[in-house]
Amino acid sequence: MKFINYAKEHCNHCYKCIRVCSPKAISIFETSAEIDQKRCISCGECYVTCEQEALYIIDKVSEAKQAISSSKKVIVSLSPSFSGAFEIDEVGQMVTALKKLGVDRVEETSVGGDLVIEAYEKYLATTEKKNLIATTCPSTNYLIEKYYPKLRENMIPIISPMMSHGKLLKKEYGKDSHVVYIGPCLAKKAEAREMQNRGAVDTVITFVELKEWLEEEGIELQSLTSTSFDKEGSMKGSMIPYKINLERAGADRFEKMLVSGVEKSKEILECLLAGDLEGVFLEVASCERGCTNGTGMPKDDISYYIRRKRSKQYLEEKKVKEGKRRDPLNKLAPYELTKLIYDQSVEIPSYSREEVEGVLGSMGKNKKEDEINCDACGYGTCRAHGESILRGTSRVNMCLPFMRAKAESLKNVIFDHSPNAIFMVDFNYQVKEFNPSSERIFQVASDQMKDQPISKVIAEDLFREVMETKVNTIGKKVEYPQYGVILIANIIYLEDEGVLMAIMTDVTSAEKNKEELERVKGETIHAAQNVIDKQMRVAQEIASLLGETTAETKVTLSKLKEIVLGEGGER
Numbered sequence: 001m002k003f004i005n006y007a008k009e010h011c012n013h014c015y016k017c018i019r020v021c022s023p024k025a026i027s028i029f030e031t032s033a034e035i036d037q038k039r040c041i042s043c044g045e046c047y048v049t050c051e052q053e054a055l056y057i058i059d060k061v062s063e064a065k066q067a068i069s070s071s072k073k074v075i076v077s078l079s080p081s082f083s084g085a086f087e088i089d090e091v092g093q094m095v096t097a098l099k100k101l102g103v104d105r106v107e108e109t110s111v112g113g114d115l116v117i118e119a120y121e122k123y124l125a126t127t128e129k130k131n132l133i134a135t136t137c138p139s140t141n142y143l144i145e146k147y148y149p150k151l152r153e154n155m156i157p158i159i160s161p162m163m164s165h166g167k168l169l170k171k172e173y174g175k176d177s178h179v180v181y182i183g184p185c186l187a188k189k190a191e192a193r194e195m196q197n198r199g200a201v202d203t204v205i206t207f208v209e210l211k212e213w214l215e216e217e218g219i220e221l222q223s224l225t226s227t228s229f230d231k232e233g234s235m236k237g238s239m240i241p242y243k244i245n246l247e248r249a250g251a252d253r254f255e256k257m258l259v260s261g262v263e264k265s266k267e268i269l270e271c272l273l274a275g276d277l278e279g280v281f282l283e284v285a286s287c288e289r290g291c292t293n294g295t296g297m298p299k300d301d302i303s304y305y306i307r308r309k310r311s312k313q314y315l316e317e318k319k320v321k322e323g324k325r326r327d328p329l330n331k332l333a334p335y336e337l338t339k340l341i342y343d344q345s346v347e348i349p350s351y352s353r354e355e356v357e358g359v360l361g362s363m364g365k366n367k368k369e370d371e372i373n374c375d376a377c378g379y380g381t382c383r384a385h386g387e388s389i390l391r392g393t394s395r396v397n398m399c400l401p402f403m404r405a406k407a408e409s410l411k412n413v414i415f416d417h418s419p420n421a422i423f424m425v426d427f428n429y430q431v432k433e434f435n436p437s438s439e440r441i442f443q444v445a446s447d448q449m450k451d452q453p454i455s456k457v458i459a460e461d462l463f464r465e466v467m468e469t470k471v472n473t474i475g476k477k478v479e480y481p482q483y484g485v486i487l488i489a490n491i492i493y494l495e496d497e498g499v500l501m502a503i504m505t506d507v508t509s510a511e512k513n514k515e516e517l518e519r520v521k522g523e524t525i526h527a528a529q530n531v532i533d534k535q536m537r538v539a540q541e542i543a544s545l546l547g548e549t550t551a552e553t554k555v556t557l558s559k560l561k562e563i564v565l566g567e568g569g570e571r
Contacts, residue, residue, distance in 0.1 A: 003058050003189040004047050006033040011054035015398065017046035018378025022262040023147065023346070027393040036393070039346055041142040043262060043286045044186030044295030060189070061213050063203045067178035068102035075105040075173060077112070077165045077201070078229075079183030080238040083314030084292050084307035085207040091314055092226030097219050098182075099227065105173075109181065110233025112165025113240045119158045119337045120244055124251035124281070129154060131272055131280045132254060134241040135339055136160045138191035139286035140265060145344040148269050152341045159197070159339045161240055162188055166200035167336055178202045182210055184294030187286070196340050206296030235318045241283050254281035261288040351390050359386040363402040376400040421487070421504040427467060429453055429460045432499060441485055441506060463500050466491045477507070486511045 008031060017033075018026050025039035026046055033054070035046075047055045067074050076098050083091055095106045116136070124132070133154045135141050144151050159167075166179045180203045181188060192201040205213075214221070236243040246252050257280055259268050265284045271277050287294045292307050360382060365371055371382040377398040379385035388394040397403055415422060421438040425431050431454055434446035442457040454460050458480060466473055473491040480487070487504040494501055 002035070002037060003042075003060075003186065004035060004044070004055050005058050006035075007054050007056060008032060010052045012052055013398075014052075015376065015378035016049045016051075017055060018394075019375060019380075020045040020049045021378075022266065023143075024379065024384075024388060024393070028398075029395065038344075039146070041139050041146065041262070041286065042187040042190040043139040045262070047186065048295045048299070057186070057206065057209060059209075060203050060205055061209050064103075064178075064180050064205060067180070067202070070178075073105070073173050073177040074103045075107065075169050075177060075179050076103050077107055077109045077162065077169065077179060077181045079109050079162075079181070079185075079291070080314065080318075081184045081291050081294065081297075081311060082182070082207065084311035085184060085297055086211070086221055087302075087310075088221050090226040091317070092228055093221050093224045095229055096224040096227040097214060097221055100219055100224075101213065101217060103180065105230040107165070107169070107231040108229055108233045108238070109161050109165050109183070110235075110237035110240075111231050112163070112168055112233070113161035113237030114233045115164045115168065115237075115332055115337065116158060116161050116240050117234075117237055117244060119334070120156065120241055121249040123156055123158060124244070124246065124249040124254070127251075130278050132156055132282065133272075134281070134283045135341075136240055136283070137187070137285050138185070139187035139262075140284040141341075142187070142190070142344070143262065143265060143286065144269065145342050146346045147266075148273060149343055149345045151269060151272055152343065154272065155341050157339045157341055158337055160191065161237065162191070163197050163200055163339075164332065164337060166192075166197075167332055168330060170200055171330055171332070175199065180205060182207065184291050184296045185287075186295045188296075207294075208296055208298050211298045232318070232321075235315050238315060238318065241281075244281075246281065251281070254279055256281050256283070258283045258285075260285040260290045262286050349391060351387055355390060356383055356386040359389050359396075363396055363399050364405060365402075372401060374401060419506070421506070422502070423449075423454075424499045424501050425454050425463060426499055429455065429463055429500075437506075438504075441487070441504070442483060462489060462491050463502075466493050466500055470495075478504075484508065 011028070011033060013028060015028065018024065018028065022043070022045075023039045023041055025036045025041075027034045027036070047057065064074070078094070078098070082094055086094060088094060098106045120134075131154045133140075133144065133151065133156065135155050135158060138160065141155065144155060162181050162183070166181065169179050170177065179201050181192065181201045182205045184207055186206060189204045189206075191197060192204045242258065244256075246254055246256060257268070259265050259282065265286060268277075268282065268284070272280070272282070285291060289304055289308075292311050293304050297307070360366070360371065363382075363386075365382055373381045375381075377385045377394065377400065379388055379394070382399075385394060385399060389396060415433075415435050418435065419437055421441045422433075422435045423431060423438045424433040430451050431449045432451070434449045436446075438449075439446055444457055449456065454463060462473060462476070462478070470493055472493055473489060476489045478487050478489050479485070485506055486508045488507055490503045492501040492503070
């Protein structure tokens with residue numbers, strides 16, 4: 001069951017979630033992350049390790065709120081590890097807080113634990129199996145069912161205290177009641193949704209979610225008075241299966257072993273699978289240091305040892321009250337405590353050496369010494385990463401050393417082949433890097449400039465100005481006649497790196513072309529002006545000539561007119 005979501009905008013691709021995911025059920029791509037539910041064992045380690053909150057719990061508190069606002073009877077089954085999760089003066093303050101949230105009854109999950117203890121002891125007394133594995137941790141159950149299916153026959157087929165209590169509550173208060181389990185385990189969310197368990201526990205809330213709910217409602221635990229549980233279980237039922245007395249159960253041929261953490265669990269499961277151990281009664285908790293350090297515990301700075309101290313104190317107090325405890329009103333029939341062990345075997349594809357090495361070669365890992373196994377990608381070894389690439393669950397670009405080498409290679413290509421002079425000087429104006437274009441422009445070899453003052457080739461005034469003002473110089477034209485060049489200089493102040501980076505573009509040809517253009521423009525304008533002046537003189541001469549001719553014509557025509565008029569007058 002999916003109970004963790006992914007927020008792409010918060011993911012910084014650090015791959016911490018992949019590193020802590022033992023079955024490598026997480027795939028992170030450029031735009032999304034996927035959790036393969038078939039491979040996932042619901043341990044929740046990915047959620048705990050993600051400090052960016054890219055992985056977050058799907059809200060289930062709203063289900064409890066909706067049930068409270070309805071006419072249903074809402075009963076809380078509270079895990080005994082609550083005493084380590086919250087800072088309280090009396091355990092009854094938590095009961096008061098839950099009832100202020102609106103629930104009708106609050107019982108200890110250990111009520112169901114007592115029934116499980118009884119069932120375990122009966123099973124131990126009659127079994128003929130050589131090794132036994134407790135099934136109280138759902139994440140461990142999934143680990144075995146999916147990755148060690150041959151060990152399923154060693155799993156004790158009895159349900160967990162949560163499921164036992166849920167079934168008991170439904171029997172007492174009716175199927176229409178709403179049972180809310182609150183505890184330190186994310187895997188319980190998946191367990192409650194197993195086909196065989198549906199209907200016993202309606203909502204599973206972690207202590208992380210409970211803390212947020214209390215804060216939302218403004219409930220301060222330490223300010224509350226104490227209220228007794230509506231029903232309590234025994235100390236033994238609170239520590240199932242740790243407190244099982246093997247001798248009294250007639251199973252003293254077994255050696256009790258407690259293991260916590262997925263990787264340690266896998267180690268001992270491998271031993272059982274190989275037949276190296278016999279007569280073992282194994283309790284496995286997928287969370288390192290057990291339920292007190294569960295993945296559903298609040299994300300705060302409270303030390304594990306403080307949580308452990310609180311839990312121990314709570315159990316000691318419970319031991320003192322042990323004689324006053326009431327037995328459950330009703331028992332469950334033996335068949336109601338039976339757990340089905342599924343075969344959920346995960347098929348893990350295998351790849352040839354040539355296929356894996358082909359992928360490694362694409363990442364520049366052509367020799368054994370190239371496989372540095374840095375775990376930056378999250379896969380532990382380069383070959384494991386190569387196999388994941390073949391499976392399609394990861395990408396080549398997740399190899400940080402490869403991407404860094406690629407980036408550095410690109411940087412070197414740019415540095416070596418740029419037509420610009422690129423060089424760096426430290427804050428004492430000593431040259432640290434000098435690219436080939438710098439050699440060409442300043443007519444000096446780079447090895448002759450290494451750790452030499454920049455003043456050996458050009459004045460340091462530009463660099464000094466940037467050092468004093470801490471302001472970059474951008475696009476300043478400078479001329480160095482001794483080299484016959486005109487450059488556009490950019491001087492960048494890199495405080496963290498302790499250098500000044502100079503990028504100088506050679507614009508000598510452009511400047512010369514500009515001068516030539518100005519000369520041609522000048523000559524063209526001069527020539528044009530000469531033509532204009534000459535044309536003006538010609539025009540003036542023509543105008544003058546035309547003016548004289550016009551005057552003469554006018555005189556002649558006037559005389560002709562007079563003659564004509566005179567002749568007419570005589571008639």
